[in-house]
Amino acid sequence: MRNKSVYKTAYLGVFLALALVFSYVESLIPFYFGVPGVKLGLTNIVVVLMLYCVGAKEAFVVSVVRIVLAGFLFGNLFSIIYSLAGGLLSFLAMTVLRRTEKFGVVPVSICGGVFHNIGQLALAALIVENYHIFYYMPVLLAAGIVTGFLIGIAAGECILRIGGRIK
Amino acid sequence: MRRSAEGPEVKKRFGRNDRIFIAVFAAAAAMLLLSGRWRLAPGARVVVTIDGERYGEYSLDREQEIPIRIDGVTTNVLTIRDQTADMTWADCPDRLCVQQKAISGENETIVCLPNRVVVQVAGGKESGLDTIAK
Numbered sequence: 001m002r003n004k005s006v007y008k009t010a011y012l013g014v015f016l017a018l019a020l021v022f023s024y025v026e027s028l029i030p031f032y033f034g035v036p037g038v039k040l041g042l043t044n045i046v047v048v049l050m051l052y053c054v055g056a057k058e059a060f061v062v063s064v065v066r067i068v069l070a071g072f073l074f075g076n077l078f079s080i081i082y083s084l085a086g087g088l089l090s091f092l093a094m095t096v097l098r099r100t101e102k103f104g105v106v107p108v109s110i111c112g113g114v115f116h117n118i119g120q121l122a123l124a125a126l127i128v129e130n131y132h133i134f135y136y137m138p139v140l141l142a143a144g145i146v147t148g149f150l151i152g153i154a155a156g157e158c159i160l161r162i163g164g165r166i167k
Numbered sequence: 168m169r170r171s172a173e174g175p176e177v178k179k180r181f182g183r184n185d186r187i188f189i190a191v192f193a194a195a196a197a198m199l200l201l202s203g204r205w206r207l208a209p210g211a212r213v214v215v216t217i218d219g220e221r222y223g224e225y226s227l228d229r230e231q232e233i234p235i236r237i238d239g240v241t242t243n244v245l246t247i248r249d250q251t252a253d254m255t256w257a258d259c260p261d262r263l264c265v266q267q268k269a270i271s272g273e274n275e276t277i278v279c280l281p282n283r284v285v286v287q288v289a290g291g292k293e294s295g296l297d298t299i300a301k
Contacts (some may be wrong), residue, residue, distance in 0.1 A: 075261075078281050080262070082280070103180050103185055103188055104180070104185045106180075106181065106185055106189065110188070110189065110192060124278065125284060127280065129216075138200045139200065142199075143194060145192050156180060160180075163246035
C-alpha cells in the first residue's frame with residue numbers, strides 16, 4: 001500500500017527542488033529597474049501552485065526552507081533576512097486573499113508580489129532607520145503588480161494543466 | 168489535505184472580480200507613481216547617514232569623491248558629479264547601491280543595507296516652479 005507521508009515528503013522535496021532551481025535561474029537573470037530589490041519572483045510560481053493544489057501549510061514550509069537554502073547557496077545572511085521579511089508577508093497576504101475565494105490566481109499573485117516588496121522595504125526602513133526610503137514605495141508597488149501579474153498568469157496556466165495531477 | 172484544483176475560481180482565467188482587482192491596483196500604482204514624480208524638486212546637497220546617525224553633508228555643486236569610512240575602514244565611495252550623487256564603490260557582496268542610478272532630486276536616496284549607509288538628497292534652493300521653467 002502507498003504510504004501517504006512518504007508520498008507527501010517526496011512531493012514536497014520535488015517542489016522545494018523546483019523552487020531552488022527557480023531561485024538559481026533568477027540569480028542569473030540581470031533584471032534591473034534602477035531600484036534595488038526588484039525581482040521577477042519566479043519562485044512564487046511554486047508557492048502559488050502549492051497554495052492552490054497542495055495546501056497552505058505545505059506551501060509555507062517550502063517557501064521558508066527555500067528562502068533559507070537559497071540564501072546560503074546564492075546570497076548572504078542579509079538576503080535571507082530580507083527575503084524572509086518579504087516572503088512571510090507575501091505568503092500571509094496570498095493566503096488571506098485565497099481564503100476569501102473571491103479572486104483568481106492572478107490577483108493572489110499580484111498581492112504576493114506587492115506585499116513581498118512592502119515587507120522588504122519596511123524591514124529596510126527599520127534597519128537603516130530612515131523612513132524616507134518609502135520614497136521608493138510607488139516604484140516597488142508598480143513593480144510588484146507587474147511581476148505579480150506575469151507570475152500569476154504562469155502559475156494559473158500551471159494549475160490549469162497539471163493542478164489536477166498533484167495529489 | 169488536498170485541495171481541489173478544480174475550484175470555480177481556477178477554471179476561468181479571469182473572472183469579473185479579477186479584472187476589477189487588477190484595474191484598481193494598476194490605477195492606484197499609476198497615481199502613486201505620477202504624484203511621486205511631480206514632487207521631485209532638484210536638490211542642493213546630499214546628507215550621508217550611517218545607522219541613522221549623521222555622517223556628513225556635501226554640496227552637489229562641488230565635484231568630488233567621498234570615501235565613507237566606518238571605524239576607519241572605507242566601506243563605500245560616493246561620487247558627486249554633474250549635480251548628481253552616485254555610489255561608485257562598496258565593499259558589500261551584492262553591491263546593489265553601486266548598481267543604483269545616480270540621484271539628484273530632493274528626497275531621493277541610495278541605501279547600502281549591509282553597511283547601513285543612507286545617502287539622501289536634501290533641500291534645494293530652487294522651487295518646483297523652476298523645474299518646469301527649465
